[in-house]
Amino acid sequence: MAAQDPVLDQDGVRLTVDDAIATVTLTNPAKRNAQSPALWRALTEAGRRLPGSVxxxxxxxxxxxxxxxxDRQAFTPEGFEGEPSFLDLARGSDTELDAAIAEYQEGFTWWRRGDILSIAAVQGHAIGAGFQLALACDLRVVADDVQFAMRETSLGLVPDLTGTHPLVGLVGYARALEICVTGRFVLAEEAVSSGLASLAVPGDQLDGAVRDLASAVLAAPRDAVIETKTLLQGALSRDFEAQRRAERAAQARRLRDLAGLGE
Structure with missing residues (x-):
């Protein structure tokens, strides 16, 4: 399907596919792409609709x-039209509340799938759920005007859209804690130096820099990229010897595949 023909276009989310590259675009700039449960469900649906070629x-x-x-409407008594308000959810049972949050999280989870590599192109404000959505991706390229901030704690909440695990993994526990509890802005220079972002560029070069990175990823054989991503994803949960074993097993699969001996 051509890139100009959306696979999905609903609730502030548009998915287009151009051969091996899919693009998910947040499409509500008038509200600075503020997020809602409907947008989170649209993100989940975008992941479901990815063709296998991507x-x-x-x-x-x-x-x-x-x-x-x-979207601050979430904090009003009426919440979003057609949705239970957050106050209504809080009054529900533990099971119902847990299920609701788990559903919201699904839109932030599929970006880590082993068969794809995800890249966030981030400009301007990426606050709270916006920060966590950028963290859902494998890599981040930022414009030089980027302003990351985790504001949940200052609102009496916690970051709950799967952002805490990657944040600690990228910047370490102490800096992650400080970023979350102060709600301060992390600007482009710190984002790169701390490992939050791979690269910072002028805003008018952001799309081009992401295209270049995507092209570099596509230049490597798909199976090797998948094996490497899986190997690195598990590295922090394994000790040194376990990681050595995982490396050997992964390399054995690659060698047999290259020799035409794979399953």
Whole structure:
């Protein structure tokens, strides 16, 4: 399907596919791409609709801001039209509340799938849920005006959209804690130096830099990229010897495949 023909276009999310590259775009710049449960469900649906040919998924946003985070309408008594308000959810049972949050998290989970590599192109504000959505991706390229912030704690909440695990893995426990509890901005220079971002570029070069990175990923054989991603994803949960064994097993699979002896 050509890139100009959306596979999905609903609730502030558009998915297009051009051969091996899919692009998920946040499409509500008038509200700085503020997020809602409907948008989170649309993100989940975008992941379900990815064709098997896709190797790289680019996440980007229209307008000056990547995402200003959760739409403040969520904190009003009425919440979003057609949705249970957060107050209603809080009054429900533990099982119901857990299920609701788990459903929200699904839109932030599939970006880590082993068969794709995801790249977030982030400009302007990426706050709260916006920060966590960028963290859902494998890699981040940022514009030099980027402003990351985790504001949940200052609102009496916690980051719950799968952002805490990658944040600690990227910057370490102490800096992750400080970023979350202060709610301060992390700008482009710190994002790169701390490992949050791979590269910072002027805003008008952001899309080009992401295309270049995607092309570099596609230049490597797909199975080797998948094996490498899986190997690195598990590295922190294994001790040194276990990682050595995982490396040997992965390399054995690659050698047999290259020799035409794979299953």
């Amino acid at each position: 190797r790289v998924v680019v996440l980007r946003a229209e307008g000056k801001s990547f995402s200003a985070g959760l």
